[in-house]
Amino acid sequence: MKRPSGVPTPRRPEDGAGGSPRRPAEDATETPAVPRLTRPAAKPAEPEEQREPETPREADTTPAAVNADTGGGTTASDWIAQAVARARQAGSTTSAPGETTTEDLSADLAATEEIGTRSRSAAASGPSTSSRSAVTGSAAGSAADSATVGPAVSEAAFSAQPDPENAARVAREAKRERKRFERQEVRRFTVRTRRRRRAWLIAVGSVVGVALIATLLSYTPILSVRKIDVRGTDRLSGSALEHELASQLGTPFPLVDQSAIKAVLTEFPLIESYRVESSPPSTLIVRIVERTPVGVVATNAGYELVDAAGVVIDRTGERPAGYPEITADRTASMDAFRAAAAVLRSMPEELRARVSSIGATTRDDVTFGLTDSETTVLWGDAADGVIKAKLLEALMKAQPEAKRINVTSAEIGVVG
Structure with missing residues (x-):
């Protein structure tokens, strides 16, 4: 292969006059073959009289300097290749054109390729192996490469294998x-x-x-019953009830026996209902609702004061004042008696005080008479007591001499 005329052949100073470059020593480990690098064509040399003598300067070939020049992205193999290229460029500036043969150029290219190949193989196997392989390849390449790159590329420049x-x-x-x-x-x-x-x-x-x-x-004596307060009594004696309930004194509130209280209060027929309340820290309140008498029932022994359920509240020899007589037979029809008592409870207090007697044979034909009149009122059932009372009052004002008034319908009243 012939070199174009006028193109100087790069030559290292260590080759001497007409000497051949030394090949790098073979590494113990064979590396895989890689594509050959193409060396760029050198520029034509200027005439000797026009070229100014250049003062060789020592290039900073440390990894830090190379990284700074290349923006911090240069690896060890790139740095070695750049160092070898600078060394060859320095040798070519001091040699005369035409003194290097084709074999010299081929040897230089082969050495550069082998250094790059070993550097890339070491980089693939690990950072520390790459550094040592690159240094070994460059040291075995040539005397010129070792002289230029050797001092900068050493084992101390790269970290050793980690412990x-x-x-x-x-x-x-x-x-x-x-x-x-x-x-x-x-x-x-x-x-x-x-x-x-x-x-x-x-x-x-x-x-x-x-x-x-x-x-x-x-559950401690701190919150236990030490006082019993009975409220709502009228006909009954509150102190008598408290005495009967004395068995609950000293009992913690959660342990008060409700069944024992019920057994005591059911012995009093005047009690319609009751409610027990706890008032910490020491009071037990018993609220009593007494039965309300609605009328009297005549018996052979006298009169019995009864409530709406027919329960006897009191017995007397004379008729109690202020209560109407219920003529419905409790033994024959309890429904009729309860219907008459329910009518007495549903009518206003003013009208109830004027009723002298009340009776019924069924739930819907309750009749009663008045104390201040001879009029008999056919009331019906216990529904609409307030409206029927107003209707009755209006009819009695319109017909004071009427003997019979029918208000079984709350909308229409019939006189006569």
């Missing part, structure tokens, strides 16, 4: 630090949730605590 124990310790520390950081982040992003949860726990705990304390205290 396994040290690497494991660093990994454990990094893992612990990552977990610590994750916990801190979780706590930072859950501050509001934890505050709400804490508030709810405090509220629920307070309620549960108060309830527990109240429950415990209620």
